[in-house]
Amino acid sequence: MRTEQVQKIKVVVREYDADKDLAGAEAVERSCEVSQSGAVSIFTDLLGDPACRVRHSPAFLMLVAETVGPKKEIVGLIRGCVKTITCGKRSPRPSATAAAAVPIYTKAAYIVGLRVSPCHRRKGVGLQLVEQMEEWFRSSGAEYAYMATDKDNEASLRLFTGRCGYTKFRTPSLLVQPVFAGHRLPLRRAVTLVRLSPANAEILYRRRFSTVEFFPRDIDAVLRNPLSLGTFLALPAGSGWTNIHSFIADPPESWAVLSVWDSQSLFRFEVRGVSLLRRGLAWTTRVVDRAVPWLRIPSFPNIFRPFGGYFLYGLGGEGPSTAALMRVLCRHAHNMARAGGCGIVATEVTACEAFMPGIPYWQKLSIEEDLWCIKRLAEDYSDGAVGDWTRSAPGNSIFVDPREV
Structure with missing residues (x-):
């Protein structure tokens, strides 16, 4: 993992260690609000396991950002998982009228729960966490990365679409x-x-x-x-x-x-x-x-x-x-x-x-327009029949994996 100068603080991004990071990760979680509607906020309290939201996925990782110095402090965290999902379909040949469409699969990664403590925001911590997670996504063979956020979450959109290269993709209703x-x-x-x-x-x-x-x-x-x-x-x-x-x-x-x-x-x-x-x-x-x-x-x-x-x-x-x-x-x-x-x-x-x-x-x-953003990670990808999935038109349906909620 790397250490960088981030304005006035130095942080190291590393893998979460449950034995020593639990209290610090919980403190970051409790300091963050995950959804807002006007003056109302909805706070999520994980039950003793900050990695529980990805632990049920086939491949998962949790990273923390920790300050460098005599008084180390966890100031951010991110979770991610990698799995194989459908990104499109092939229509049957004209001669095979009774045949069903064939799904086209791709290996995709999902970012779950990026958190940065309020007093350390706008200092590059979130960017470092996302970049480190994307490195793991690539090493795991993921062709795409995606995430979900409230369409009114300006800070999240500024980071992902403004600095990390994600594009607005789908808008399901929560x-x-x-x-x-x-x-x-x-x-x-x-x-x-x-x-x-x-x-x-x-x-x-x-x-x-x-x-x-x-x-x-x-x-x-x-x-x-x-x-x-x-x-x-x-x-x-x-x-x-x-x-x-x-x-x-x-x-x-x-x-x-x-x-x-x-x-x-x-x-x-x-x-x-x-x-x-x-x-x-x-x-x-x-x-x-x-x-x-x-x-x-x-x-x-x-x-x-x-x-x-x-x-x-x-x-x-x-x-x-x-x-x-x-x-x-x-x-x-x-x-x-x-x-x-x-x-x-x-x-x-x-x-x-x-x-x-x-x-x-x-x-x-409810959130009637939840916003999903996507990024293509791989230069050469297997879903040739779809092309670049990030540019595809939305379908009539979407399957929401409960392990990612």
């Missing part, structure tokens, strides 16, 4: 729904819910979603991870269910699917910067909901102290009723989160998805 602790949400009787085994879920995802951008080649590892709480398929009542092979061969006119990931076991959130008046109104809704639960008042959860959440991934479906079926799946996930003691349920999808109207969310808690 949708957040509070969990109403006072009651379960009713499910429609006209809908049949089927819980798929990890093996059957893998078959469905590979057959139906493998050509979607960012689809992970190791989807089997995601679905079999202990944090993946299940995959659920919604069908119109009466359509029948025999097995996954029969479903794929002859699906009903409408269907929807999603999987649930336990983010609560990795980190907690806390909303800050909310006025006492709004806190009081939220408290009132909870009191009234507990007093008269039969009214099913949408009480606002106590998100002003640490709370956890579930993340919904692998959302998809087809047919004219897919939005209605997705709404039932989201309600089922909400009830799972309620039983698990969560404060929110979240997901990230593109706005043009047909099932989008079926996803409930609160605008105040």
